Amino acid sequence: MGQIDTNREQWGSRLGFILAAMGSAVGLGNIWRFSYVTGENGGAAFLLIYFFFIIFIGIPIVMAEFTIGKRAQSDVVGSFEEIAPGKPWVIAGFMGVASAFIILSFYGVIAGWTVRYFIHYLTGGITVENDAQYVDVFLNFITNPLQPLLWQFLFMALTIGIVYVGVKKGIEKTNKILMPLLAILVIILAGYSLTLGGASDALSFLFTPDWSKLSDPNVYLAALGQAFFSLSLGMGALITYGSYLSKKEKLPGAAASVAALDTVFALIAGLMIFPAVFAFGIQPDEGPGLVFIALPSIFDNMAYGTLFGGVFFFLLAVAALSSSVSLLEVAVAYFIRKFNWTRQKTTIIIGGIIFIIGVPSSLSQGNWSHITFFGASILDSMDFIASNILLPLGGLLIALFVGWGWKKSDALEASDFGDTLLGNSWIFILRYFAPIAIFIVFLASIGVF
Ligand code: PFF
Numbered sequence: 001m002g003q004i005d006t007n008r009e010q011w012g013s014r015l016g017f018i019l020a021a022m023g024s025a026v027g028l029g030n031i032w033r034f035s036y037v038t039g040e041n042g043g044a045a046f047l048l049i050y051f052f053f054i055i056f057i058g059i060p061i062v063m064a065e066f067t068i069g070k071r072a073q074s075d076v077v078g079s080f081e082e083i084a085p086g087k088p089w090v091i092a093g094f095m096g097v098a099s100a101f102i103i104l105s106f107y108g109v110i111a112g113w114t115v116r117y118f119i120h121y122l123t124g125g126i127t128v129e130n131d132a133q134y135v136d137v138f139l140n141f142i143t144n145p146l147q148p149l150l151w152q153f154l155f156m157a158l159t160i161g162i163v164y165v166g167v168k169k170g171i172e173k174t175n176k177i178l179m180p181l182l183a184i185l186v187i188i189l190a191g192y193s194l195t196l197g198g199a200s201d202a203l204s205f206l207f208t209p210d211w212s213k214l215s216d217p218n219v220y221l222a223a224l225g226q227a228f229f230s231l232s233l234g235m236g237a238l239i240t241y242g243s244y245l246s247k248k249e250k251l252p253g254a255a256a257s258v259a260a261l262d263t264v265f266a267l268i269a270g271l272m273i274f275p276a277v278f279a280f281g282i283q284p285d286e287g288p289g290l291v292f293i294a295l296p297s298i299f300d301n302m303a304y305g306t307l308f309g310g311v312f313f314f315l316l317a318v319a320a321l322s323s324s325v326s327l328l329e330v331a332v333a334y335f336i337r338k339f340n341w342t343r344q345k346t347t348i349i350i351g352g353i354i355f356i357i358g359v360p361s362s363l364s365q366g367n368w369s370h371i372t373f374f375g376a377s378i379l380d381s382m383d384f385i386a387s388n389i390l391l392p393l394g395g396l397l398i399a400l401f402v403g404w405g406w407k408k409s410d411a412l413e414a415s416d417f418g419d420t421l422l423g424n425s426w427i428f429i430l431r432y433f434a435p436i437a438i439f440i441v442f443l444a445s446i447g448v449f
Contacts, residue, residue: 008073009167014249016172018257020326021066021232021241023175025262026182027323028110029230031316032291033383034266035273039284041222043205045213047270049223054263057437058227060429061395062238063255063415064402069242070251071414075333076236079243080401089405092397095390096236097334102386103235104327105358106379108159111320112151112362113292114313116141121310126296131280138292143366152362153355155317159324160351163332164344167244171329175322182315186265189312190272193298198278205284206270217444224441225388230262234391234398237326240333251416272298288380328354388445396438403431 011017038046072079077093084090120126126137142148162170194202213219228234242251273294277284280297284290299309328351335346364371364378373381402411408427409419417423443449 009244010246011244012168012172014245014254016168016176017241017245017249018254019175019179020171020322021238021254021258022261023171023179023319023322024232024237024241024326025230025258025323026179026265026319028107028114028316028320029226029323030262030266030319031186031269031273032110032114032288033229034226034269035294036286036288036290037222037226038206038270039274039277039286039290041219042210042213043274043284044207044209045211046219046223047206048209049214049220050226051263053224053227053437054231054259056429057224057395057434058231058233059255059259060426060434061233061399062231062259063251063426064398064430065233065236065238066242066245066251066255067402067411067415068398069236069239070245070247070249072239073243073247075243075337076239076330077334078337079236079239084401084405087405089397089401092394092401093236093334095394095397096234096239097331099235099386099390099394100237100327100330101354101357102382102390103229104159104324104331104354106361106382107320107324107327108152108156108355108358109148109362109379110288111155111317111324112148112153113142114317114320115155116148116151117292117296118310118313118317121299121306121313125299125306125309128296128300131282131297134293134296135289137296138289142289143369145363145367148362148365149359152358155320155324156351156355156358158321159328160347162321162325163328163351164347166343167329171322171325174318174325178315178318179322182319183265183268185308185312185315186268186272189298189308190268192302193272193275193279196275196279196298196301198275198280201278202271202274205274205278217441217447217449220441221388221445224392224438225384228391228395229387230266231259232323232326234393234395235330236394237330239398240330241326243333252422392438392442396435399430399434399438403427403435 068079072082074082076096077090080090080093128134232238273291276294276298282294286293299305302308331350332346335350336343360368361379361382369377371378376384412419412423417426
């Protein structure tokens, strides 16, 4: 339980913390978002940039978030106030809470779709006369005004239930069992998908870069946004999780393992989805519906496909749940402290508000599809603002905070790196490389170059 002087909870173990951080990272971002964003941005060239950002920007900022949380032992806003009282860095904390509201609002919508697909397979699967009908099944569902809302509501209720029970019992337990299962299933499905006949097209799409794409600034912004989204980075989810770690626990290693697992998951998901995309003549730039169209094609063609489909969508929904829980926890941890409410009351109120904020995103797939911003639906706009703007901006501030706002020796000590080559390289990246790179990507995407 918490330390003597506070009521804050703590993880049961360091492993529990790492698994929870992995649970937060691995989610719809690795399968749903990764595949459609990779598809829209042309494949291999996008992937190269994505990997580069994960290694040189993502991992150092993951480490920065863990360090801040573990040192401050507070929520995302409180952590900045604790380490740098009276300084403007706390703005990053408020941006984090805002991002949690925005991301979870549409995350709940997509997660609701996965729950719906799980139920499809539980009740006999999706049967169609020709492959094109997978699109119809999907569109009929998401354009319905009421149905997706019900599944979104159900998913949000589950998220609220876990956060209500608390960090250790609720969050830590679920991750330990279901994450490994999802990994095994995705590997099996990738293996099968690669036999479908689209393998060579998929492999060249994923691994043979079209270098001309490197001149498109939007590919960089998309890769940056995807790196932040997938790592749960830039909004204090990892600060919040780090804050439930006892000060005794050592950090280095955790950041790299979380990022490595997250990236491997996405890659294998790519190997599962793109062979099917090419085998069944689906457009890789189909957009957010990509997995909901490609995966049913796989399941329909394989032996025991209904069973595999059911297990797959169940595990995907669970992976989404361990991510949505971390999103809700960012906001709940803040409001518990801020208003001195109980965890239970805070969770229900904040979770309820986020569900309501998500309703327009859900409706934007059907009746409200005429409402667009720069041509994008409400759901896509929410995703764009949060993932491509707020998260990288939050990450930029976090990097600057640890690099410049904190005394170097204190940051090195808090990170457990100490005054080592690795520690000094980390500080260098946070001070110069990461902020400048993010800034350049922003400038390029608004057409400055
Ligand atoms: N990383 C999660 C995913 O890939 O599905 C999404 C996410 C969770 C983003 C938590 C941000 C966050 F704070």
